[in-house]
Amino acid sequence: MLLPVAVQAAGTTPVKVTILLASNQGKDFDMDNDDYRDELIKLFAYSYYKQTNELRVELAQGKREIVPLGDDFELVLSLQRQEAERIYLQAVIRKGRQAHVDTVLSILKKGVVFVGGPETPSGTLIVVLETGM
C-alpha cells in the first residue's frame, strides 16, 4: 500500500522510500530528503544527486508492493515476516524480468539501507529504504 501521508494501517510496517538518481553531470544536491547528504558524499563518488520521488510504503506480511523507479525500473518490496521488533524485508530492483539487485534484509528497529547501482539513461539509481520511522 503506497501512501503519501503518514498513516499507518493496522498490522503493517511502514517503510520510507526515497528514489535518487546520481551522476557526474554537474555538481548539485537536488533533494528534499537531505538527511543523508553527507553520507552520499562519503559513500559514493558522484557529484550530482537528484531526488525523483519520496513516498511511504505500508508493507503487509506476504504482500508485494511495487514502486516505479522510472526508465522501466521498479522496486519490489515484500515483508517476509516480523519477529518482535525485527522485520525481514525483501527488496528487488528489477527491469522487466531481470533482477538487478535482489536482497533480503533483517532489520531491527530503525534501519537505513541504500540499494542501488543499476544504470539508467538519467543516471545511477539509488533507493534509500528507511524503517522504524
Next chain:
Amino acid sequence: MKLSSYQAFKSAYRDTIEKELGDPSVRRAKKELIDAAFKPHSTGPYVMGICLVLLAFGFAGVYLFYPKIAAKKNTALEPAYEIVSTQKDLETLTEKITGETAQDVIRRPNIEVMRVSSKTGSTIVYQRLHEDTPITVVWVLTGGSVK
C-alpha cells in the same frame, strides 16, 4: 746355467728396487705423500645428495597435496557477492569500515543482509555509521562509482 750379463743386471735391478721400496721408511714416506696430495673424500657430495632428495620430496608433496589445499581456497567457487549473514560477520564488516569495536555495533540497532544477488553484475555490501543509525549499502557493480 750361467746367467747372461743382461739377465744378471735385470735381476739385480729388481732386487734392489724391491729392497728399496720395501723399506719401512720408504713406505711411510709414500703414504704421507699420498695423504697430502690426495685428500680423503669430502662430505660435500653426500650433503648435496641429501638436499636434492629432500627437494624432490618437497616437490612431490606440493604436486600431490597442493590441489587439495587450493580447492579449499578456490575463489572461483566463492559467490560473486559478499553475504553478511550473521551478526558476527556484520560486526566484523562494520569494524573494518568504521573502526568501531564490535561492542559498539551490538549496542546499536542492527541490519543483517541475509541474502543478496544480481543478474547483471557483482554485488557488494558494506556499512557505515550515520549518527546513531548504521547505514547499509547493497550495491550492484554495473559501472557505477562507489568509493
